[in-house]
Every structure is written in structure tokens, then in C-alpha cells.
Amino acid sequence: MLDNVDKILKMRDRTPAWLCRQAGVHRCNYSLIKKGQQKLSNNLMDKFSKILGINKDVLFPNNNQES
Numbered sequence: 886m887l888d889n890v891d892k893i894l895k896m897r898d899r900t901p902a903w904l905c906r907q908a909g910v911h912r913c914n915y916s917l918i919k920k921g922q923q924k925l926s927n928n929l930m931d932k933f934s935k936i937l938g939i940n941k942d943v944l945f946p947n948n949n950q951e952s
Contacts, residue, residue, distance in 0.1 A: 887919050889944050893937050908932040 887901075894904060905912045910929065917923035930948065934941040940949070 886921075886925050886945070886947075887915070890933055890937070891899075893939065893944070897937075904933060904936060907936045 890904070891901070901915045902912050905915050909932075914923060914929075916924045918929075921942065921944050922937060925945075930941050930945050937944065
């Protein structure tokens with residue numbers, strides 16, 4: 886679910902820790918989402934999209950979940 890986010894971060898020479906600080910979430914939540922142990926909420930998708938300046942539908946093209 887976070888593959889596109891990771892690619893964008895790498896292209897911009899940023900880390901998931903940086904993104905989490907900007908979004909006001911703990912880095913461990915990012916890891917849990919990446920491992921599939923926690924759902925990625927619409928709220929967090931909105932935050933990540935806004936911070937990265939990329940439309941949510943482009944950043945998360947396979948988003949079929951409700952939150």
C-alpha cells in the first residue's frame with residue numbers, strides 16, 4: 886500500500902521518518918501499515934498526499950477501503 890509513497894520519498898531524498906514527522910504520526914505506524922498489520926486510514930492517506938503534493942488517487946491507486 887505504501888510502495889508509491891516509498892518511491893516518491895526516495896526520489897525526493899526523504900525518509901519515511903520525515904514523512905511521519907510531517908504528518909504527526911509515529912514511525913512505527915508506517916512500519917505496521919507496510920507490513921499489513923494495520924490499515925491505512927483515509928485520514929492518513931490525505932495527510933501523506935497533501936505533504937507530498939500528489940493527488941490521493943494517484944498516490945494510492947488501488948485504494949478500495951473505507952475508513
